[in-house]
Structures are given as structure tokens and as C-alpha cells.
Amino acid sequence: MQNVKIVVVGMGYVGLVAACCLARSGHQVIGVESAPEKLSKLRSGILPLYEEGLEEVYRKTVESQHLSFTDDLREAIEVADIIMIAVGTPSLPDGRVDLSQVYEVSGTICEAADHPFIVVMKSTVPPGTGKYLIERFFSKARVPISYVSNPEFLREGIAVWDWYHPDRIVVGCDDARTAEKVLELYSDIEAPKVTMDITSAEMVKYASNAFLATKISFINEIANLCELVGADIKAVAPAVGMDKRIGPHFLQAGLGYGGSCFPKDTKGLDFVSTFNGYSFNLLKAVIEVNAKQRILAVRKLHKLLGGLVGRRIAVLGLAFKPNTDDIREAPAIDIIRYLVDEGAEVAAADPLAIRNAASQLPPCVKLSPDPYEVLHGAQAVLLATEWPQFIVLDWGKVKGLMREPFVIVDGRNALDPEKLTELGFIYCGFGVLPKFRG
Numbered sequence: 001m002q003n004v005k006i007v008v009v010g011m012g013y014v015g016l017v018a019a020c021c022l023a024r025s026g027h028q029v030i031g032v033e034s035a036p037e038k039l040s041k042l043r044s045g046i047l048p049l050y051e052e053g054l055e056e057v058y059r060k061t062v063e064s065q066h067l068s069f070t071d072d073l074r075e076a077i078e079v080a081d082i083i084m085i086a087v088g089t090p091s092l093p094d095g096r097v098d099l100s101q102v103y104e105v106s107g108t109i110c111e112a113a114d115h116p117f118i119v120v121m122k123s124t125v126p127p128g129t130g131k132y133l134i135e136r137f138f139s140k141a142r143v144p145i146s147y148v149s150n151p152e153f154l155r156e157g158i159a160v161w162d163w164y165h166p167d168r169i170v171v172g173c174d175d176a177r178t179a180e181k182v183l184e185l186y187s188d189i190e191a192p193k194v195t196m197d198i199t200s201a202e203m204v205k206y207a208s209n210a211f212l213a214t215k216i217s218f219i220n221e222i223a224n225l226c227e228l229v230g231a232d233i234k235a236v237a238p239a240v241g242m243d244k245r246i247g248p249h250f251l252q253a254g255l256g257y258g259g260s261c262f263p264k265d266t267k268g269l270d271f272v273s274t275f276n277g278y279s280f281n282l283l284k285a286v287i288e289v290n291a292k293q294r295i296l297a298v299r300k301l302h303k304l305l306g307g308l309v310g311r312r313i314a315v316l317g318l319a320f321k322p323n324t325d326d327i328r329e330a331p332a333i334d335i336i337r338y339l340v341d342e343g344a345e346v347a348a349a350d351p352l353a354i355r356n357a358a359s360q361l362p363p364c365v366k367l368s369p370d371p372y373e374v375l376h377g378a379q380a381v382l383l384a385t386e387w388p389q390f391i392v393l394d395w396g397k398v399k400g401l402m403r404e405p406f407v408i409v410d411g412r413n414a415l416d417p418e419k420l421t422e423l424g425f426i427y428c429g430f431g432v433l434p435k436f437r438g
Contacts, residue, residue: 003028004185007080009073009105011038013049013159013260013326014122014152015086020054021163023061025188030076031069042069050325050352053160073105074112082182083109084150086122091264095271097126106137109145116144118178122152124205124265126272130172130198146178149198151205156259157323168192172201206272209265210283215250216257217289223253223431224296233431234413253431255331255384255411256293258320263290263329293430294331297411298338300428301380304407309343312403314378316371317385318350318357325352331411332384333360340364347374351387372401380407386414399423 004027008019011033023029033039038048045062047055061067070076077083087101102123109119119138121130130149138145149172154162169186171193173179179195186193196204219240223233233253241248257263266287273280298308305311320330327333332348339346340362347366350357354367361367368374371390375381375398383390391414399406408420410429417427417435426436 005079005081006030006084006185007032007073007076007082008084008086008122010085010087010101010123011042011048011069012086012088013051013156014154015084016047016049016058017051017054017154017159017163018084018086018122018152019067020057020061021160022185023064023067024057025185027066027185029061029067030079031067032071032073032076033069034071036071039069039071051159052157052323057160073108077109077112077117078114080117082118082120082185084120084122086152089123089125089264091267095267097124097264097268097271099125099129102129102133103137106133110137110141113141113143113145116146118146118148118181120148120150120182122150124151124261124268125149125202126268127199127202127206128272130202146173146175147198148173148178148182149201150182151201153205153208156326157321164189166191168194170201170204171195172198174198206265206269209261210269210286212250213257213262213266213290214282214286216252216262217286219251219253220256220293220430221289226431227433230433231431232433234429236431252413254293254413255297255335255430256290258329258331259326260328263287266290294334295338296430297331297335297382297409298342300409301339301344301382301407302342304409304426304428304434305380305405308339310345311343311380312345312347312378313339314371314374314381314402315339315346315348316350316374316381316383316390317387318348318367319353319385322385322387325356327353327356327360330357330385332382333357335382335384336361336365347378349374349390350385351389372397376401378402379405380409382409382411383415384411386412391415395420395423395425399425 006027006029008015009032011031019029019031041048085105090098092098134147169191171179171182183193226233237251241251270280270283302308318332336346349368349371406425408425408427413429420427421435428434
């Protein structure tokens with residue numbers, strides 16, 4: 001199915017990657033974005049977000065006229081064969097998933113539909129949402145609208161690579177011919193293609209993210225126990241991961257998970273469970289453990305500095321992970337707020353996320369893309385994001401910039417404790433005992 005006319009609604013991380021990559025495959029793609037500033041950037045040749053490898057795909061597809069952008073969804077619908085919904089579905093304070101954008105877009109699609117087409121849900125929505133949308137919106141349209149759940153499994157920072165190298169492509173649909181049409185969009189991608197009913201496809205996304213989050217919280221619990229009994233998580237975790245039934249991925253102890261997916265999806269699945277009369281106790285523990293890891297980092301700094309009032313602390317990293325400018329649910333953001341509330345003077349560095357973080361942090365926090373600048377005069381440093389450029393800093397130079405007691409809290413267990421203690425630092429990781437030159 002070549003040269004399909006596709007409308008992608010929502011130019012966030014998922015929608016923009018989908019739009020660019022589908023256009024690269026030869027389809028005619030219209031990206032719909034309602035935010036004026038973001039739309040203006042996209043039309044002017046400027047990406048509104050950072051994603052490795054995306055800019056090249058974006059420029060080539062725009063130049064070839066396979067990709068264009070608009071804020072007029074109704075007009076875009078007029079030419080659509082397939083409409084992909086990729087709008088945000090953030091968490092509400094009680095853990096529910098905010099589906100207001102999904103409802104708004106679905107209502108507009110239903111009202112504007114004047115010919116048959118397929119709606120493909122890329123946004124992460126709770127199990128059962130698809131059936132509800134069909135009943136409330138799409139079944140009442142003037143023309144036939146087919147509905148497909150096609151969850152994304154893209155990792156921020158390497159989303160373009162993931163698009164072309166997925167572990168699987170999941171399509172949930174009640175009609176085999178419609179499912180086949182959607183699968184044909186990925187005919188240039190070699191990966192297992194799995195079809196199922198709509199609700200099961202929705203559950204696959206939630207179950208996958210909840211399981212990965214569980215691995216992270218589990219290894220953090222083991223790491224906390226390692227500190228109490230004198231074991232080293234850096235030895236324990238790799239050996240555990242050698243078991244093929246477990247695998248080595250997501251066994252990195254530290255500050256815990258963040259980003260737009262794991263926190264939102266674990267809370268969302270917990271709410272769905274509770275709403276349906278089931279207490280998902282394991283998932284509740286996963287969420288609780290992850291929240292405590294951020295507080296644990298503050299406690300480590302408090303103990304090693306003998307208090308936090310007036311202490312100068314440098315935080316390296318603001319994004320929730322390297323190779324992205326996304327600060328959503330980033331551990332560093334919460335930790336900095338805690339530190340400021342406890343009276344610490346905080347400066348933070350990040351190569352990409354400064355702009356996004358500035359509005360989310362207290363104005364007293366000094367921000368710079370230069371790590372050496374924020375380290376000047378610091379008594380302690382917290383590595384919150386394991387950017388490669390932070391790991392390979394000239395730590396001898398860093399010590400010359402800092403003040404006693406020269407504390408390093410390694411929130412990602414990414415630094416070399418022996419090298420740092422030789423230089424005279426007090427090193428504290430997660431799941432390992434503090435090290436200092438005796």
C-alpha cells in the first residue's frame with residue numbers, strides 16, 4: 001500500500017517521529033499541530049524537540065514534499081486514508097489518564113468525516129478505551145470509520161532507530177482486512193507483526209511498560225539491601241542479568257525511572273486496576289519504590305554534608321535520560337526542588353534540557369550547559385543523568401573547582417569510584433558502600 005495519505009494528529013515525540021518516518025517510506029503525510037509556536041517552527045524548518053537522527057529525516061521528507069504541516073484537522077481529514085492519533089495522554093493527580101485531547105480529536109474526526117477511512121490510535125490509552133471511542137464517536141459517524149490500536153514502543157533518544165528496528169509491531173483490530181492495511185504501512189520494516197483484538201493491544205503497551213518499571217524498582221530494592229548487608233550491586237546485577245530468563249536490561253540501580261511513559265503508565269494501570277475492583281499491589285510497590293529513590297538521593301547528600309542548609313550542590317543532568325531534552329518526571333527536577341526546600345544552593349547543568357527545565361525549577365537555581373561552571377564552588381555533586389560528556393569530565397579539574405568535603409553522589413552508578421577516591425573525593429553510589437581515601 002504505497003503513497004497512502006496519512007494524517008498524524010499531534011507533533012510530540014511520538015507523532016513527529018511517526019510522521020517523518022512514514023513520509024520517508026513514501027507516504028504522503030500531513031502533521032496536524034494546534035500549538036502555534038510549535039507549528040510555526042515545523043513550517044520554518046525547525047524541529048521543536050530533540051531526537052537523535054530525526055532532523056535528517058524531517059528535512060529530507062519536507063524537501064521531497066512528502067511531509068507538510070497544518071493546524072486545520074478538518075481540512076486534513078478531507079484527503080486522509082488513515083488518521084493517526086498521537087496526542088498527549090498525561091496523568092491526572094489521582095493517577096487517571098487524561099483523555100481529553102483524545103476525545104476532542106475523536107469528536108472532530110467524527111464530525112468532519114465525509115468518506116471512509118481508518119483511525120489508528122498511537123497515543124497510549126488505557127485498556128478498553130478503543131471500544132469506548134467506537135461506541136461514543138466512530139460508530140455514529142455519517143460514513144464508515146474503522147478503528148485500530150497500534151501502540152508505539154519507541155524509546156526517547158533513539159526513537160528513529162526504534163521505528164525501523166522494533167521488537168514487534170502490534171495491531172489491535174476487529175476486522176482482519178483493516179488490520180492488514182495498517183500492517184502494510186510497515187512493509188519496509190522487518191519485525192514480527194502481531195494482530196489481536198483492540199483491548200488486548202492496549203494492554204500490551206501497559207503490561208510492557210509496567211514490567212520494565214518493575215525490573216527497575218526491583219533492582220533498586222536489591223541495591224538498597226546491598227548497602228545494608230555489605231554487598232555490591234555492581235557485581236550482583238550483571239550476574240543476575242546473565243540468567244536468560246531475566247536478561248541484563250533495566251537492571252541499573254540508581255535514581256529510578258522517569259520520562260513520559262513509565263511513570264504515567266504505571267499510575268494509569270494502577271488506576272484502571274482499582275477502578276475495576278482489583279488491587280494491583282505489586283504495581284503500587286513499584287511506584288512507591290521509584291518515588292523513594294529520589295528522596296534517598298537527598299538523604300545521602302544530607303548525611304555526607306552534615307546537613308543541607310547553605311550547602312552548595314551541583315546537579316549534573318536535568319533530562320530524564322541521556323540523548324533527549326525531555327524533563328517529564330525527570331528525577332533531577334524533583335531532587336532539586338527537595339534540595340532547595342531544605343536550604344541548599346543548587347546549580348545544574350545539562351547539554352539539551354536547560355530551556356525545558358528553567359520554567360519547572362525555582363528561580364534561585366543556576367542553570368548552565370557548561371558542567372564546569374556549575375561545579376565551581378560546589379561542595380557536592382549529584383550525577384542525575386548519565387550523559388557521556390559528564391562521565392568523562394576531567395575530575396582532577398573538577399576537584400580544583402569544588403570545595404570540601406568533595407562529595408560525589410552517583411545517581412546512575414556510572415562513574416569510576418576508585419579513580420574518584422584516589423583524587424580525594426568521597427564517592428557514594430546506589431547499592432554500594434560509600435568510598436573515600438582512607
